[in-house]
Amino acid sequence: MNASVLPLTNNTPLCYTKNSPPFNYTMPIASAYYSSIFMMLGITSNLIAFIVLVRSFQRTQSRSRSFFLIFLGGLVFTDLMGLLVTGTIVVSFHVTHFNWRNLDPNCHFCNFMGMSMVFYGLCPLLLGATMAVERFIGINRPFTRASSATKSRTISILLLVWFIAGCIALLPLTGVGAYHLQMPGSWCFLNISSKGNDLVFSLIFSLTGLICIAVSFLLNTISVVTLIKVCCGQDRCQRRRDHEVEMMVQLILIMVIGSSCWCPLLIFIAKTVLSGGPLQVRYLLLWLRFATGNQILDPWVYILFRRAVLKRIYPRLDWSRGSIMTLYPSLRDTVRRFTRSSIASTVASNETEEVGKLNGTPPSTLKPPPPSP
Incomplete structure (x- = not known):
């Protein structure tokens, strides 16, 4: 990878002090084909999932399931918008090869993309942890949740999650960290550095994501154990649990996908800034592709792992009875x-x-x- 960097002066905008166009590079992982394929797959998947979610929300009669579908719809909508915003910028660069300094001399466009990367990156992890908390309370404290949960409150929690992610994304505009143009010149992201406020913001971003993954893993494990005890218990009059099992299966798959896709990037950022070593751009782009895969795989969890789909795949199973025990x-x-x-x-x-x-x-x-x- 070769980059020809223009001579920097005291008047150089902050986002171009690390890398400045024009760039001359040869990196297959950063080609237009990868960006276009990822973007089209992600948008198509999320659109299908969003349509399916809307229909399921209109047909559902369970309160707990309707609340879960609101969170899941927020997750799908966030992934869709993230792919549209960031993917459009990246693909446009690969098609037109525009010069960032000519197009955006004051770094406004670069800051917008950097904020979008952080915001749409943290939202799935924060929403995953929020859904884990909601299912934990719904399974372990059903009476407490039934007395306090409403659709308006669920929407308020969803908006609060977006607000928290937005506040973290806006930190560089207050002086905590900075957004810089990243190699190979097609995207802007936080400055992964071990110096000053860049170190603080990098750790805030990576630790927030890792904590969300840890909370999801802990609460989902407890919820699964509790649900198994309830489904296999001695109470003959227990209420239907199939829809709760279905939600837990979907939530666990979302957690596994989010952990697999985001942990490499989050750990790489934390390790780089704490060790003080140089940034390895090739690994950064590789782990970024992994993180992008989260937005593509998430919607297929709900598209495929639903009882309506499983009935068609396994029609011989007795799906008419009200207990998960009929499956085993x-x-x-x-x-x-x-x-x-x-x-x-x-x-x-x-x-x-x-x-x-x-x-x-x-x-x-x-x-x-x-x-x-």
Whole structure:
């Protein structure tokens, strides 16, 4: 990779002090083909998912599911807008090869793209953690959640998540960090450096994302364990849990995809600024491609992993009954075997106590009759 950098003066805008156009580079991973393919796949996937979500929201009768669909719709909408905004800029550069300094002499356009990269990057992670909290409360504290959850409050929480991500993205405009033009000249991002405020902002960005992933992993694990206990419990009158299992499966897949796509980039940023070593542009672009994959894979979680789709894939399974136990007959028989023995012993002890009370004899002195020969 070769870059011809114009001589910098004291009047050089901040976003061009690190890299200044024009650039002469040969890097296959930064070609127009990658950017165009990623953008078209992502936009198509998110549009399909958004249409499916709107139809599901109109048909759903479950309050908890409708709240989950609001968060999921916000996630899909955020991914779609992120691809539209950032992808359009990157593809336009590869097609026209415009000069950033001529087009944007005051760094306004570069700052806008940098803020978009940070905002649309943090939103999926923050929303993933928010959905994990919502499912944790819905499964472990259902009565508390039922008394306080409304659609307006759910929308307010979604707007709050966007507001937090926006505040973090605006920090460089207040002097905490800065947005710089990045190699190969097609995008702007935070300045990954171990000096001063750049170090602070880089750590804020990376640690916020890593904390969101850790919170999602912890709360989703607890929710899954609780849901398994409820589905496999002894209560015959338990309410339907299939829709909650479906939501947890989708949420876990979103968490796995987000962790796999974003952890390499977040760890790379934190490691680079803490070690004080030089920025390795090739790895930065590679991990950025991984992070972009999150916006493409997220919508397919809801498109594919729905009961309506699974019914068509596995039509032989009994989907009409109300319990997840119908999907696992061996597990259901095992639970019945253990619960049947425990129920029988409980009934026998209760009958013994009743007989003791009628005869005026303490239950502990009663002995079972000897077996008949």
